[in-house]
Amino acid sequence: MASGPGADSLPDERGLAELVRRIQTGDQAAIRDLHSKFATGIEFLLRRKLRKSLLSAEVDRVLEAVVHEIQGSSVVNLRRVVARSLNRLFPPGTADSDSGFADPSRERAAHAVLAERQPLEQDILRRYYVLRESTAMIRSRLRVSSETIEKTIANARAAFRQKADRTESG
Numbered sequence: 001m002a003s004g005p006g007a008d009s010l011p012d013e014r015g016l017a018e019l020v021r022r023i024q025t026g027d028q029a030a031i032r033d034l035h036s037k038f039a040t041g042i043e044f045l046l047r048r049k050l051r052k053s054l055l056s057a058e059v060d061r062v063l064e065a066v067v068h069e070i071q072g073s074s075v076v077n078l079r080r081v082v083a084r085s086l087n088r089l090f091p092p093g094t095a096d097s098d099s100g101f102a103d104p105s106r107e108r109a110a111h112a113v114l115a116e117r118q119p120l121e122q123d124i125l126r127r128y129y130v131l132r133e134s135t136a137m138i139r140s141r142l143r144v145s146s147e148t149i150e151k152t153i154a155n156a157r158a159a160f161r162q163k164a165d166r167t168e169s170g
Helices: 013-024 028-050 056-071 078-089 104-115 119-130 135-142 146-169
Strands: none
Touching: 013 028, 013 056, 013 078, 028 056, 028 078, 028 119, 056 078, 104 146, 119 135, 119 146, 135 146
C-alpha cells in the first residue's frame, strides 16, 4: 500500500480518468479496456456476494451500468461508479440466505487483507479460495513458484487472523 505524501493519488488514477474521458466520447476500445481492467475484480466480488460460479451475464450487467453512468456524467470517479453499480444491481442480501455468510466483521477483515495485497497476490488468492484452483494449476497459469503461492496464502492467513482477532477484542 502506498503511504506518505500523495498516497491518496494512486499511480493509475490518471489512466482511469483518461479511460473515463474516452468512454464519454464513445470510444469502443475504451469500453473493451474497461472490461479488461475491471471484469475480473467484479467477478470476484460477485462470486462472494452471490455464491455462484457462472457470472458472465452479471459481470456484463455491472459493466454496462458503469458505461451508462459514465456516458451520462461529466465528472466520474470510476472506482466509486463500479462499486455503486455493483451494490445497486446486487444489493447486500442478494445471495441465498442459506449460503452461510461469515460474520460481517470477519468478512470486513478478509476484504481488508485482500485490498492490501499486490495484484499478483490478489490473483493467487482469488484462484486459490474462490476458483478453488490447485497450487499446480495456479503455478502454471500465473508462472509463479509453489513457494510464492504458499507464502502468499500463509501471509494472507496471518494478516486475516491478526485483523479478525483485533476486531473481536475491540
